[in-house]
Amino acid sequence: EIVLTQSPGTLALSPGERATLSCRASQRVSRTSLAWYQQKPGQPPRLLIYDASTRATGIPDRFSGSGSGTAFTLTISRLEPEDFAVYYCQQYGSSPLLSFGGGTTVEIK
């Protein structure tokens, strides 16, 4: 069973700073099967990135994804006030068929 581990659990940064979030898989994940989501309190998740590095419709270019194999990264180049939220990675294709990482909280320092 594939397990996605996100780190750090919490990232405390100031607006304007760069955020780097990690997602590591216990087994190899296809690049086309890795996505990232943002979730704010009381809201459903929002798709940010799919295929490891392709921004979803309407997502600002300060969000970027990279990585392959078992190591993936979500980078927010310059944090805006609305970017403070919880971020989840998600894989598809391995057992279980679809699963999420435990999440990284990006909070205001």
Next chain:
Amino acid sequence: QVQLVQSGAEVKKPGASVKVSCKASGYSFPTHSISWVRQAPGQGLEWMGWISPYNGNTNYAQNFQGRVIMTTDTSTDTAYMELRSLSSNDTAVYYCARVADIVLVPALDYWGQGILVTVSA
């Protein structure tokens, strides 16, 4: 625009069942699978399974095998998720979400607003 509108909050007793709905609009309902994801209070996201409205094929997460039934009604563009034998551990917000493309882009591109299901004696 694509929308997924879910039914209202539910309160159930342990051992009961709950059936929640998710009405889709703004796209051709049979062309995208619907996935169900839940989130316990203060916790992360847990995938429950998905269903293809086109042919009714389902794929359930192992944790829910034998306890969940997902269905769709293409006459009303509505997906349903029934969960049986509820316990307090099933207290969570339940989301439906559209699968962008099962083969090419297996990400969840549109989400419903979520339904809080509370299981309490």
